[in-house]
Amino acid sequence: MARVLDSVVGRVKPGRMDDHLGMAIEVVKLFERLGAESPRLAMAVSTGEPAGTFTFSTEYPNAEAWGEVGDAINNDAEFQAFITRVSSPNAPSEILQFTTATEVPLRENTPARGNVIEVHVTRPVPGKFERGWCRPLEFANWSRRTAPPTPGSSNWDSPVSAVACRCSRGSART
Secondary structure (H helix, E strand, O other), X not given: OOOEEEEEEEEEOOOOHHHHHHHHHHHHHHHHHHOOEEEEEEEOXXXXXXXXXXXXXXXXXXXXXXXXXXXXXXXXXXXXXXXXXXXXXXXXXXXXXXXXXXXXXXOOOOOOOOOOOOOOOOOOOOOOHHHHHHHHHHHHHHHHHXXXXXXXXXXXXXOOOOOOEEOOOOOEEO
């Protein structure tokens, strides 16, 4: 089953970082109480267009768990009060985007997660969906060829490595 990743991207208002961090600590506790995994805040360090932004994310083992937490949020008075405050004009930050995604399992062995995450959000181009799936697979294949083997695996064997992609040259890659 594919993991579900939920993210909120926003921008902290000038002079309101301390207030923003206080609300982030509060929402982490709310999400943990309701069953979300790994709630965390990441501040943009080196970015392009969305400079000065943050990403708050949570994870779920599958869509069912994501839905259960969503139902709990909708029925939790404390969480609803938080949503009202964070959505008000006086909130310390501005919400720019919500994203819910399923993880693409590029390899069977997922190493332990560290403290640094990087998220890239792109806009699909009409007619280029298939090619968009090729990029992560090409990276996975490149990393499998160039990275040292992971102990206990056959160097990051991918459950999706057999998927063929039509690349710009018209050839198929796996």
